[in-house]
Amino acid sequence: MTEPNILTQPVLALDGVVKVFGDFVALDKVSVPLAAGQVHALLGANGSGKSTLVKIMSGVLQPDGGQLDFLGTPLAGFGSPAGAAGRGVRVVHQEAPFIDSLSVAETVAFARGFGTPTVGRIPWRRLRRDVAALLEENDVAVSPSQLCATLTPADRAGLSLAIVMAGQSAPAGGPDAAGDQVRLLIVDEVTAAIPEAEASRHLARLRAVADRGVAVVMVTHRLAELEIADDVTVLRAGKVVYREDGGGRLPAAELVARMVGPGAQQAARRGAPGAAPASRPVQSLWKSTPAVSRGKVDQADAGAAPASRGPAIEASELTGEQLSGLSFSAVAGEVVGFAGLRLSGVEELPRILAGGSRRTGGSLSVAGHPIKRDAGPAAMVAAGIGAIPADRLHDGGVASLSVEENFILPTLGAYWHRPARRRAAVKGVIEAFDVRPPRPSALFGSLSGGNQQKVLLGKWLALRPAVLVLDDPTYGVDPAARETIFDAIVDAAALGISVLFFSTEPEQLVRVCSRVIVLRDGRPLTELTGTELTLENLIAWSYQ
Amino acid sequence: MTLESTSTTPSIPDGAPPPAARSGVRRGAGVSARILRSYGTVVLLIALIVIFSAASPSFLTLRNLQNVLIVQTVTALMTLGVMFPLIVGEFDLSVGYLVGFLAVLGAYLSGDNQGPVVVMVAMIGGGAVIGLVNGLLNQRLKISSFIATLGIGIILQGLTQGISGGKVLFSNIPAVVSTLGGGYAGALAISVWITLGFVAVLFYVLEHTPVGRSWYAVGGSERVAFLAGIRTGRLKIAAFAISGLLVGVAAVFALGQSGSANPGFGPDLLLPAYASAFLGVTTYRAGYYNVIGSVVGILLLAVGFNGLSLLGVPFWVQPVFNGGVLLLAVLVARSEARRVRVGT
Numbered sequence: 001m002t003e004p005n006i007l008t009q010p011v012l013a014l015d016g017v018v019k020v021f022g023d024f025v026a027l028d029k030v031s032v033p034l035a036a037g038q039v040h041a042l043l044g045a046n047g048s049g050k051s052t053l054v055k056i057m058s059g060v061l062q063p064d065g066g067q068l069d070f071l072g073t074p075l076a077g078f079g080s081p082a083g084a085a086g087r088g089v090r091v092v093h094q095e096a097p098f099i100d101s102l103s104v105a106e107t108v109a110f111a112r113g114f115g116t117p118t119v120g121r122i123p124w125r126r127l128r129r130d131v132a133a134l135l136e137e138n139d140v141a142v143s144p145s146q147l148c149a150t151l152t153p154a155d156r157a158g159l160s161l162a163i164v165m166a167g168q169s170a171p172a173g174g175p176d177a178a179g180d181q182v183r184l185l186i187v188d189e190v191t192a193a194i195p196e197a198e199a200s201r202h203l204a205r206l207r208a209v210a211d212r213g214v215a216v217v218m219v220t221h222r223l224a225e226l227e228i229a230d231d232v233t234v235l236r237a238g239k240v241v242y243r244e245d246g247g248g249r250l251p252a253a254e255l256v257a258r259m260v261g262p263g264a265q266q267a268a269r270r271g272a273p274g275a276a277p278a279s280r281p282v283q284s285l286w287k288s289t290p291a292v293s294r295g296k297v298d299q300a301d302a303g304a305a306p307a308s309r310g311p312a313i314e315a316s317e318l319t320g321e322q323l324s325g326l327s328f329s330a331v332a333g334e335v336v337g338f339a340g341l342r343l344s345g346v347e348e349l350p351r352i353l354a355g356g357s358r359r360t361g362g363s364l365s366v367a368g369h370p371i372k373r374d375a376g377p378a379a380m381v382a383a384g385i386g387a388i389p390a391d392r393l394h395d396g397g398v399a400s401l402s403v404e405e406n407f408i409l410p411t412l413g414a415y416w417h418r419p420a421r422r423r424a425a426v427k428g429v430i431e432a433f434d435v436r437p438p439r440p441s442a443l444f445g446s447l448s449g450g451n452q453q454k455v456l457l458g459k460w461l462a463l464r465p466a467v468l469v470l471d472d473p474t475y476g477v478d479p480a481a482r483e484t485i486f487d488a489i490v491d492a493a494a495l496g497i498s499v500l501f502f503s504t505e506p507e508q509l510v511r512v513c514s515r516v517i518v519l520r521d522g523r524p525l526t527e528l529t530g531t532e533l534t535l536e537n538l539i540a541w542s543y544q
Numbered sequence: 545m546t547l548e549s550t551s552t553t554p555s556i557p558d559g560a561p562p563p564a565a566r567s568g569v570r571r572g573a574g575v576s577a578r579i580l581r582s583y584g585t586v587v588l589l590i591a592l593i594v595i596f597s598a599a600s601p602s603f604l605t606l607r608n609l610q611n612v613l614i615v616q617t618v619t620a621l622m623t624l625g626v627m628f629p630l631i632v633g634e635f636d637l638s639v640g641y642l643v644g645f646l647a648v649l650g651a652y653l654s655g656d657n658q659g660p661v662v663v664m665v666a667m668i669g670g671g672a673v674i675g676l677v678n679g680l681l682n683q684r685l686k687i688s689s690f691i692a693t694l695g696i697g698i699i700l701q702g703l704t705q706g707i708s709g710g711k712v713l714f715s716n717i718p719a720v721v722s723t724l725g726g727g728y729a730g731a732l733a734i735s736v737w738i739t740l741g742f743v744a745v746l747f748y749v750l751e752h753t754p755v756g757r758s759w760y761a762v763g764g765s766e767r768v769a770f771l772a773g774i775r776t777g778r779l780k781i782a783a784f785a786i787s788g789l790l791v792g793v794a795a796v797f798a799l800g801q802s803g804s805a806n807p808g809f810g811p812d813l814l815l816p817a818y819a820s821a822f823l824g825v826t827t828y829r830a831g832y833y834n835v836i837g838s839v840v841g842i843l844l845l846a847v848g849f850n851g852l853s854l855l856g857v858p859f860w861v862q863p864v865f866n867g868g869v870l871l872l873a874v875l876v877a878r879s880e881a882r883r884v885r886v887g888t
Contacts, residue, residue: 097771099764101832106757110772114754122752 009072010035011183011215012057012089018065019052019238026052028238029066033245034184034215039206041226042219044235045259045506045539050219053235057217058091058186059084071183088183090164092157092190100149104142104159105131111163138162139205153343154198157190161205168212185209186217191225195343195521203228221341221543223252234258256540281432281484282461282491288428289462310368312498313385313467318362322348324522325362332466335489335499337513339506339542344519347390350471350502354387355380356395367466381410386460387469390502392449392476396456399445403435406444407459429458433484450481457488461497468492471502486512506538518542585827585837585873589844596851603854610733614726614801616846617735618643618794622817623824623838624746625790628783630821630833631750633763634689636784638678638697639791639817644810645700646671646795650721651713651805660718667799668792674700675788679781689784704807714804725800735797742790747835759783760832819870820845826873844869 010033019027027049034040034057044050055061056068059078068075070087078084098107105124108131109115114122131144140158142151151159168182187206191199199222207228210216218229226232226249234242234255242258244250250258311329318326322345330336340346351357353364355377364371366383380387389395397406404426408415415422426440433454435447444452453473460468470489474482489512493499503509509516515529518541526541528534597604622639629636650667658666674696681692727734750756761769762776770776799805821833823841828834848865 097765097768099761099768101764102757102761106761109754109757110761110769110774114757116754118755119749119753121748122754122757124752 010069011071013069014053014057014066015069016066017053017056017063017068019049019056019061020064026238027056027063030235030238030240031066032233032240032243034217035231036183036213036215037210038230038246039210039216039218039228040231040233041229042217042233042235043223043226043255043259047237048235048259049238050235052238054091054186054188054217054219057084057184058089088181089186090182090184091186091188092160092164093188098148098151098156098159100147102148103144104135104146104148104151105144107148107159108134108144108163108166112166134162134166135159138165139201139208152198154194154202157194157202158205160190161187161202161209165209168214182209182214184215184217186219188219189221191220191222199225223255223540223543226252226255236261253536253540256536256543260535260539279484279487280491281434281457281488282495282497285428285432285458285461286464286495288432289425312367313500314365316363318349318352318364319360319522320345320348320352320357321360322522323352323359323362326519326523327362328517328524330467330498330500332496332498333493334515335493335501335513337509337516338500338502338519339509339516339538340519340525341542343521345522346502346519348522349519350387350389350469350500353380353385353467353469353500354389354395355385356389381463381465384466385469386463386465386467388453388456388460388471388473390471390475392452392456393445397444397452399443401444402441403430403444403447403455404440406455407440407462410459410463425462429455429462433458433488448478448481449476450478450484453477454481454484457485461488461492465497467498467500469500469502472504473501474503474505474508506535506542510535510538582830583827585823585840585844588869588873589840589847592844592847592851596847596854600851600854603851606731608850608854610728610731612846612850613736614733616842617725617733617739618798618801619813619816619820619846620739620839620842621742621790621794621797622813623820623842624742624835625787625794626817627821627824627833627835627838628759628787628790629689629693629780631759631763632780632783633766634682634780634783636675636678636693636787637690637814638674638693638700639787640811640814641697641700641704642671642674642788642791642810643795643798643813644805644807645704645707646792647799647805647809648704648708648713648807650795650799651717652707654716654718654721655713657716660720663718663721664796667795668789671792671795672785672789675785675791676781678788679784682784683777683781701811704810708805708807710807712804712806717799717803721796721800722803723800725797725802735801738793738797742793743835743839750835755779763833816845816866819866823870823873841873 013031013033015031016029017027017031018025018029030049030053032040032053042050042053052061056063056077059081062077062079068077070078078087078089099110102110105128109122109127114120115127116122128144135142135144135158138158138161140155140162142155142159148156164185165182167180185206191202194202203225206216206218210230218225220226230246232242232244232249232255233240236259241261242250242255310331312332312334314329316327322343324345326345326349328336338346338349348357352359355375359373361373366385369383371379371383375383393399398409401409404422407426407429408422415425423440429435430438430440435451435454435458437447444455447455457473468489473485477485486508489499489501501509501513510533513533515527516533516538517527518525518538528537528541593604602608622643625639626636646667649670650663653663653666678689678693678696681687681696682689685692687695723734724738725735729737732740750759758769758774758779761772761774762779766776798809820841821838823844824835824837824839825831825833827837827840829837845866848869849862852861852865
């Protein structure tokens with residue numbers, strides 16, 4: 001795509017880089033050359049070592065072995081982020097940190113300087129003119145006087161790139177001081193938050209940056225974006241499993257197969273749907289806690305066949321900030337997975353089902369009972385939906401209250417002045433889910449992530465919900481607790497609960513779901529079920 | 545909330561002149577609604593002046609207007625004072641007790657035959673030092689500003705009683721202090737001129753200098769500002785110190801205007817100062833605490849107070865009027881003010 005570069009040596013060459021955390025080898029002799037004027041795509045599943053590699057390239061982490069060759073100078077590592085920045089390494093992160101109440105011009109000025117002493121007069125006209133020129137140069141269509149709060153994710157990505165590239169208009173190798181010249185730009189999944197249609201504009205900006213002679217590293221999840229990349233590196237389990245330096249391009253399906261690797265398929269499929277879970281936490285919970293269901297829905301008895309009344313939950317033409325006409329239904333005893341990139345609706349749908357956000361249109365019913373559009377969390381709970389949010393401490397539990405108080409929060413009335421009943425119920429949750437420490441009086445906030453999640457699961461499952469919504473339930477959860485959560489999902493489904501499972505990890509979806517709906521732009525893109533529901537297929541559909 | 549259309553997209557001027565004139569040319573229908581939202585308090589102020597002028601012959605007289613302004617200098621400086629902690633996202637609840645304490649301190653030093661320089665330096669410098677202590681408690685010892693400034697305020701209340709012995713101090717107030725507070729230079733009182741000087745300087749600093757914009761950045765998101773390399777701790781401490789300094793000047797005017805210091809004076813001024821600052825959020829730069837808006841807020845409450853007094857309404861109507869105006873202004877400006885906090 002670009003002419004062969006005049007520089008014969010790469011800007012940065014990683015040579016046999018090793019990074020170890022305790023016993024865990026995050027990077028195992030990784031060698032990657034990053035050439036000037038090239039866009040280098042870095043691919044890999046979660047946990048493949050991508051982030052560690054980016055941190056080493058940006059100076060946040062130092063390698064435990066191997067070396068970095070920066071423009072021919074061998075280094076053991078950059079030493080610090082400042083050390084990397086001093087050599088011309090710049091990073092654009094996924095979440096661009098802007099202050100919503102400031103204008104675009106001020107945001108640029110805080111990063112680049114106001115061009116005046118602290119108490120001097122700000123040259124507003126010149127500042128706005130310079131910022132307008134900078135935005136123009138980087139093809140960012142926002143006004144300097146616009147508030148950052150009004151920027152779209154695509155504009156934010158463009159603005160952060162423009163800030164990084166400010167003052168770089170001179171051709172590479174020009175009169176700029178060496179430290180000021182950007183040599184290596186690392187772009188960390190910036191397009192993940194951008195709707196597909198707008199992403200191509202951002203990719204064109206990256207291409208333009210590379211054409212100025214900068215080496216660009218693009219961490220991405222979207223295989224379609226590889227179009228603009230010159231080189232590709234695929235990481236798996238800390239090793240480079242595939243590298244492509246220009247030339248031909250492997251088809252997307254082949255790249256996915258290399259990301260996933262052999263054997264992962266069987267491993268992911270180990271706890272296939274229908275298989276008996278290792279433990280039955282929900283059944284034991286229901287035996288020990290009284291039924292305090294607030295729902296109108298009759299619960300299927302333990303082990304009973306799923307009700308034949310029709311779908312447990314049915315949504316039709318749901319619309320919202322991200323959703324645009326999403327319809328789906330799930331029957332009792334079914335585990336339905338939802339996958340998708342950011343802004344596809346996978347963040348909004350669970351919030352709507354929990355009653356935290358309002359839908360703007362469409363209909364929703366649980367066990368045939370319609371739910372009003374302005375239904376809040378209380379109405380959702382009453383209708384039979386139990387929802388565990390992604391942000392555990394913010395939306396899920398009250399950190400400053402005890403495990404017991406958190407548990408009885410949705411059912412305060414049922415336990416009012418019934419201490420014996422309450423103690424028995426809380427004890428039931430702690431035993432059923434193996435909550436540690438097993439003290440009802442322990443503060444929720446002092447528990448580990450996994451144990452917090454167990455308490456929240458117990459809190460909602462004790463209500464015998466018709467529908468259980470789980471939004472990334474294993475985020476920040478240790479492996480043992482993760483297994484308990486999977487057991488609980490399978491057990492809950494066996495007991496007739498309809499489980500809607502949202503996860504950022506395809507392995508988990510393949511493992512516990514009987515079908516997975518992939519969302520895109522607020523609508524179902526495809527639905528994978530039966531033999532189609534494989535890790536490769538899911539990754540290919542989600543990331544394409 | 546979603547943005548309705550481009551015609552209502554806030555193009556907040558970065559300190560530039562208000563966009564009302566420009567938008568009047570470019571935009572048609574939304575103009576009156578827009579003016580009402582950003583300048584509703586100004587419209588209300590003008591309406592009140594017209595109504596009171598018609599209703600009472602003594603309202604629109606030089607003497608009455610001079611009186612309105614001079615009475616407001618203390619509140620105005622306190623409003624500017626509370627604005628700084630508000631801009632950086634903190635509260636200063638000590639200002640009411642502080643103004644009372646400093647007035648009593650000044651009167652006590654006067655009674656002790658100290659010269660005017662010592663008296664004024666002690667009052668203004670003392671205010672700055674106590675503001676600094678507030679800031680250090682908040683930023684270095686990590687006490688919530690609400691609690692830290694309340695604690696300092698209660699301590700000051702005790703000290704006020706201790707210094708004054710619970711009595712009104714009035715002996716030997718320096719002539720310079722009285723002149724500064726109540727003397728006239730031309731059509732306006734000296735204290736009004738000085739207050740206008742502070743308004744101009746603070747407007748310039750807040751709207752047109754990097755340090756002023758940094759204060760707003762800290763208030764917008766302390767963490768992002770910190771990560772952008774702004775020394776957020778120092779800026780916040782400075783905001784508290786400036787607050788104390790302005791309260792010190794207010795105390796000098798209060799002492800000079802009344803010629804005495806009452807140990808019960810001060811706490812009653814806390815709520816009007818905050819009310820004016822909150823009213824200011826609805827004007828000029830909607831959604832931000834700003835100098836121009838605060839001045840309009842002070843004048844609105846002052847004219848309301850004065851006009852209603854002249855009309856002879858019962859005393860209890862005043863607070864009802866003030867609270868009602870505050871709520872009404874915030875309601876009218878709500879959409880504009882809220883937009884600032886909207887993410888994408």
